[in-house]
Amino acid sequence: xxxxxxxxxxxxxxxxxxxxxxxxxxxxxxxxxxxxxxxxxxxxxxxxxxxxxxxxxxxxxxxxxxxxxxxxxxxxxxxxxxxxxxxxxxxxxxxxxxxxxxxxxxxxxxxxxxxxxxxxxxxxxxxxxxxxxxxxxxxxxxxxxxxxxxxxxxxxxxxx
Numbered sequence: 001x002x003x004x005x006x007x008x009x010x011x012x013x014x015x016x017x018x019x020x021x022x023x024x025x026x027x028x029x030x031x032x033x034x035x036x037x038x039x040x041x042x043x044x045x046x047x048x049x050x051x052x053x054x055x056x057x058x059x060x061x062x063x064x065x066x067x068x069x070x071x072x073x074x075x076x077x078x079x080x081x082x083x084x085x086x087x088x089x090x091x092x093x094x095x096x097x098x099x100x101x102x103x104x105x106x107x108x109x110x111x112x113x114x115x116x117x118x119x120x121x122x123x124x125x126x127x128x129x130x131x132x133x134x135x136x137x138x139x140x141x142x143x144x145x146x147x148x149x150x151x152x153x154x155x156x157x158x159x160x
Contacts, residue, residue, distance in 0.1 A: 014108045018087065019141055020100035022078055023070045026139070028107065028132070029146040033089050037103055040066075040084040050156050054078070057086070057097060064088065066097040067153055073127070091147040094154055107141075114143065127152070 017028035043055035043066055052072035056063050066086060070076040078084075078099040086097040109132055117128035129143040 013111045019104035019107050021102040023076050026141045028141045028143045033146040035088040037087045064097040091150045094150045
C-alpha cells in the first residue's frame with residue numbers, strides 16, 4: 001500500500017530557495033526573502049558609503065540601495081552589464097537590491113541535503129545557512145542567511 005502523498009511530503013521536508021550566480025559564486029537565499037527580479041538600471045553612486053553598496057536605484061517610487069555581494073563577502077567585485085539582474089530582497093523592514101549575474105530560478109531543496117557551513121572558512125561563512133552539493137564542485141550552492149546578511153550590511157553602512 002503506497003503512503004498518502006501528504007505523508008510523503010512530511011517525511012522529506014523541503015525549503016524553497018531563490019538561486020542565482022554572481023561572479024564565480026552560486027548562491028541561494030530563502031524564497032520568502034525575495035520580492036521580485038528586475039533588470040539592473042541606472043545606479044546613482046552615494047558618497048561615503050561602504051564599497052559593497054554600489055549606489056541606489058529607483059523602483060516603484062522607492063529608493064533601493066544596491067548591494068554587491070561579492071564585495072560584501074570579500075570575493076571580488078560585481079560588474080553591471082546589459083544582462084545583469086537585481087533581485088529585491090527583504091528582511092523585516094530592510095529592503096535592498098542585490099546584484100545577480102544570472103538567475104538560476106527557484107529550487108526546492110530537501111532539508112536533509114543541506115550540509116552545515118564549512119568550519120574555519122573565511123569570514124563569509126558566518127552568513128551561510130549551509131551548502132548544497134551538486135554533481136561537481138562548480139554545481140554546489142551556498143545558501144545565505146539573508147536576514148543576517150542584510151542586518152550586518154545595514155550595521156556596517158550606518159557605522160560609517
